[in-house]
Amino acid sequence: MKNRVGVSIYASLVLFILLILPTFAHHGNASYDNKSVTIKGVVTEWRWTNPHSFLKFDTKDEKGNVVQWIGEWNNPSTLINFGITAKSFKVGDEVTVTMNGIAKSGVNLGRVVKVVLPDGQELSMGNER
Amino acid sequence: MKSRYVTSTIALLILVPGLGAQIAQQRESGRNIHRDGWDRIVPDAPKTQNSAPAPVRDLTGIWEPTPGYRDGVQATGARNYPADGKPEHELPFTPLGLETWKSHKPGWGVTAVPIEDNNDPFDICDPIGFPRIELFNLRAIQIWQNKNQVLMVYQNSQVWRNIWTDGRELPKEILEPRWYGYSVGKWTDDYTFVVQTSGLDERTWIDNAGRPHSDELMVQETFHRVNQDIMELTLTINDPKMYTKPWNALDKFPLRLQPEWFDIREQVCSASEAADYNKTVGAGAAAEKKK
Numbered sequence: 001m002k003n004r005v006g007v008s009i010y011a012s013l014v015l016f017i018l019l020i021l022p023t024f025a026h027h028g029n030a031s032y033d034n035k036s037v038t039i040k041g042v043v044t045e046w047r048w049t050n051p052h053s054f055l056k057f058d059t060k061d062e063k064g065n066v067v068q069w070i071g072e073w074n075n076p077s078t079l080i081n082f083g084i085t086a087k088s089f090k091v092g093d094e095v096t097v098t099m100n101g102i103a104k105s106g107v108n109l110g111r112v113v114k115v116v117l118p119d120g121q122e123l124s125m126g127n128e129r
Numbered sequence: 130m131k132s133r134y135v136t137s138t139i140a141l142l143i144l145v146p147g148l149g150a151q152i153a154q155q156r157e158s159g160r161n162i163h164r165d166g167w168d169r170i171v172p173d174a175p176k177t178q179n180s181a182p183a184p185v186r187d188l189t190g191i192w193e194p195t196p197g198y199r200d201g202v203q204a205t206g207a208r209n210y211p212a213d214g215k216p217e218h219e220l221p222f223t224p225l226g227l228e229t230w231k232s233h234k235p236g237w238g239v240t241a242v243p244i245e246d247n248n249d250p251f252d253i254c255d256p257i258g259f260p261r262i263e264l265f266n267l268r269a270i271q272i273w274q275n276k277n278q279v280l281m282v283y284q285n286s287q288v289w290r291n292i293w294t295d296g297r298e299l300p301k302e303i304l305e306p307r308w309y310g311y312s313v314g315k316w317t318d319d320y321t322f323v324v325q326t327s328g329l330d331e332r333t334w335i336d337n338a339g340r341p342h343s344d345e346l347m348v349q350e351t352f353h354r355v356n357q358d359i360m361e362l363t364l365t366i367n368d369p370k371m372y373t374k375p376w377n378a379l380d381k382f383p384l385r386l387q388p389e390w391f392d393i394r395e396q397v398c399s400a401s402e403a404a405d406y407n408k409t410v411g412a413g414a415a416a417e418k419k420k
Contacts, residue, residue, distance in 0.1 A: 082158055
């Protein structure tokens with residue numbers, strides 16, 4: 001039993017380390033921390049570009065002011081294999097964006113790991129980055 | 130009965146390419162389903178395969194890293210020597226080599242810097258150059274050959290280089306350094322093709338971790354066809370100005386022959402896209418310094 005708990009903790013630790021490993025191909029992780037956030041917002045632009053794609057979306061703070069966010073994702077040559085395409089988002093889509101790694105600068109910029117579309121469809125690279 | 134339906138369906142998909150393509154349109158996120166440039170699903174590499182012997186003196190075909198198409202990304206530097214701080218991955222730098230490496234500010238590896246300090250020439254879409262084209266984001270390669278030359282077309286940056294096989298020697302004096310150098314190749318046996326490349330532009334980096342090279346860099350590639358489906362690539366760096374001895378950046382790195390219908394997708398470094406990315410994402414990440 002004790003061994004099983006130990007294995008479970010170890011597996012969780014390994015999974016956590018795997019999840020936070022830097023895996024983007026062009027720029028490294030030096031500008032990002034390992035915080036994870038999930039934000040609901042409205043898409044203002046989806047840039048399907050090299051070296052990386054990025055999603056711009058707006059949300060509102062507690063006072064109702066518009067807050068702009070940018071979510072950096074992987075490059076198109078990789079994302080396309082995970083069901084994510086140039087047409088995955090359109091302006092006005094209400095999305096829920098999960099980011100793992102937020103800019104240390106304090107700017108609203110993070111690295112996307114998952115986006116939930118209005119119809120509930122999840123877009124992600126699973127456990128890969 | 131059920132198996133008959135399954136068999137019929139599979140046969141139908143094989144016999145009617147249009148139906149197969151339609152299936153390829155279905156998407157499922159969260160799973161890695163490899164697609165070519167025309168959005169067709171690429172078969173996974175089989176776990177075991179009884180391959181036919183390789184054709185003699187022939188590299189022709191479309192090749193991708195295997196077992197995974199992303200195995201050639203090499204984000205933290207050359208596959209055999211990633212810049213991860215491990216003693217076994219330390220390169221045999223000369224003092225000049227170490228000094229030059231320290232002047233390079235990559236986005237990846239043990240010397241990675243924040244985006245604002247990065248001076249990677251590829252970040253502004255300067256040509257990726259050779260050998261970095263094989264040591265960073267090595268994706269699909271299409272190879273053609275005739276009696277005079279072998280032509281290699283790379284997915285990354287959609288660039289090509291030619292390797293002369295007409296018996297000429299490498300230039301004795303380089304009047305014009307080139308991003309992809311000057312290459313000559315010869316078959317050392319029926320399944321092994323060895324390429325020498327020199328005359329490389331010093332502005333390029335060897336890999337994504339900013340490893341440097343000088344005008345004396347000589348690269349040797351050995352393409353060895355193991356069988357019909359697999360080819361191994363060994364890439365050796367020899368630059369006495371920067372390194373005290375040659376080192377293998379790739380060692381029998383496996384590539385798999387892809388179906389003839391495989392379309393190499395675009396993966397172009399667009400200067401305007403890169404500028405947009407650097408302005409939007411890079412500047413955001415760098416904002417702290419400007420506060």
